[in-house]
Amino acid sequence: xxxxxxxxxxxxxxxxxxxxxxxxxxxxxxxxxxxxxxxxxxxxxxxxxxxxxxxxxxxxxxxxxxxxxxxxxxxxxxxxxxxxxxxxxxxxxxxxxxxxxxxxxxxxxxxxxxxxxxxxxxxxxxxxxxxxxxxxxxxxxxxxxxxxxxxxxxxxxxxxxxxxxxxxxxxxxxxxxxxxxxxxxxxxxxxxxxxxxxxxxxxxxxxxxxxxxxxxxxxxxxxxxxxxxxxxxxxxxxxxxxxxxxxxxxxxxxxxxxx
Numbered sequence: 001x002x003x004x005x006x007x008x009x010x011x012x013x014x015x016x017x018x019x020x021x022x023x024x025x026x027x028x029x030x031x032x033x034x035x036x037x038x039x040x041x042x043x044x045x046x047x048x049x050x051x052x053x054x055x056x057x058x059x060x061x062x063x064x065x066x067x068x069x070x071x072x073x074x075x076x077x078x079x080x081x082x083x084x085x086x087x088x089x090x091x092x093x094x095x096x097x098x099x100x101x102x103x104x105x106x107x108x109x110x111x112x113x114x115x116x117x118x119x120x121x122x123x124x125x126x127x128x129x130x131x132x133x134x135x136x137x138x139x140x141x142x143x144x145x146x147x148x149x150x151x152x153x154x155x156x157x158x159x160x161x162x163x164x165x166x167x168x169x170x171x172x173x174x175x176x177x178x179x180x181x182x183x184x185x186x187x188x189x190x191x192x193x194x195x196x197x198x199x200x201x202x203x204x205x206x207x208x209x210x211x212x213x214x215x216x217x218x219x220x221x222x223x224x225x226x227x228x229x230x231x232x233x234x235x236x237x238x239x240x241x242x243x244x245x246x247x248x249x250x251x252x253x254x255x256x257x258x259x
Contacts, residue, residue, distance in 0.1 A: 026249045031068055033239065033249055034059045043258040044221040049083040050258075051215030053204035056117075060197045060239075067122055067130050070195040073185050073240040079233060079253065080179035083218040088209030089114075091143045092151060098165040102136040102155040105163075114216045115139030117201030119154055124195075133158045137199060141216070144169075150182075154196065177233060221255035229256045 024035045036057040044050055062068050092109035100108065119137040124130045135156030142151040144167065152166040171181040186195065205216035223230035234253035238246045 024249060024251050026247060027063070028247050029244050030062055030064070031241065031244070031247060032061050032063055033247065034061075035249070035251070039219070041258075043256045044219055046223060046225075046257045047220055049218035049220045051206060052217050052219050053202065054115075054217060056199065056201045056203070058199050067124075068195075068197060069242040069244060071186050071197075071239060071241055073183070074237065075181060075183040075240075076235055076237040077173065077178035078180045078182065078235050079177055081220060081222045081232075081253075083220075085214050085216055085218055086141055086148065088214065089141055089205075089207055089216060091148070092140045093142065094144065094151060094165055094167065097138075097140060097142075097151055097153045097163075099163050100153070100155070101161065101163065102138060102153070105138055105140075105153050105155070109140050109142075112141045113138060114141050114150075114205040115201055115203035117199060119196050119200075120198035121154075121156070121196045123159065137201060139201070139203065142167075152184075178236065219255075221257050223255070223257050227257075229254065 024037075026033050038055045040053050040055075041050075044052070060068050060071060090109070090111040092112045096108040097105040106113065116139065117137045118134060120132065120134045122130045123133050133156050135154060135158075138153040138155075140151040140153060142149045148170055150168040150170075152168065153163065154166070155161075155163045166184050166186060168182050168184045171183065173179055173181055203217055207214055207216070221230055222232075231252060231254040233250060235251045236248060237251070238248045240246050
C-alpha cells in the first residue's frame with residue numbers, strides 16, 4: 001500500500017537549496033524550537049516520486065537555559081506532495097519493541113526499520129535535580145489495530161536500562177494543502193520519567209519486493225511546467241507543552257526538477 005509521506009512530519013522537514021541544511025526556528029512563551037533538516041537528493045523528478053533520504057536534528061530549549069516544560073503532545077500536518085511506500089515492508093507490533101533494548105528491538109523488528117539516530121533527554125525525579133541522559137533512537141514501520149503507525153523506540157542505560165516507545169498515528173486529510181496528520185502523546189509513552197528535548201535522526205530505507213527495489217521514503221518536485229524549481233509549505237506542526245498554549249511552526253519546502 002502507498003500512503004502520504006507522514007514520516008517527514010516527525011520534526012517539520014524542509015528541502016533546502018544546493019543540498020544545504022538550514023534551520024527553522026520559532027520562539028514563543030519562553031520556549032525556543034529549532035529544526036535543522038536536509039533531504040537528498042535536492043533535485044527530484046517533476047511528477048513521479050523518487051527515493052530520498054532525510055536527515056533531521058530537532059531541539060527544544062529555553063533562552064534562559066532552564067529546563068523546558070514537558071512536551072505533552074504534537075500534531076503535524078504534511079503537504080500532499082511525497083509518498084511513503086510500505087508495500088511489501090514488514091510491520092511490527094508494539095509488543096515486539098517494548099520493553100526492549102535497542103539490540104532486542106532490532107532482532108525482533110529489524111526488517112521493519114526505517115530510521116535511526118540518537119536522542120537526548122532530561123530525567124526528572126521527585127526531590128532531585130534534573131539531569132541529562134542520551135541513547136539510541138530507532139524508527140519502525142508498525143501497525144496498531146490494523147492501522148499503519150510509526151514506532152519511535154527510545155533506549156538508554158542511564159540512570160538504568162529503560163526503553164520507551166512513542167507511537168505516531170497517521171490520519172488522512174481530505175482537503176487543503178496537507179494530506180496527512182501525524183500525532184503522538186508523549187507523556188503516555190514516557191510517563192513522569194522525563195522528556196526528550198533533542199534528536200538527531202536519519203530516515204532512509206530501500207528494500208526488495210517481488211524482484212523490484214522499492215524505497216520507503218519518496219518525493220517529487222511539483223514545479224509548474226514552465227519552471228525548474230518550486231517552493232511551498234511542507235508541514236505545519238503544533239506542539240503542546242505543559243501549562244502553555246500550543247506553539248505552531250510552519251516549514252517551507254524548496255526543490256529543483258531533475259534534468
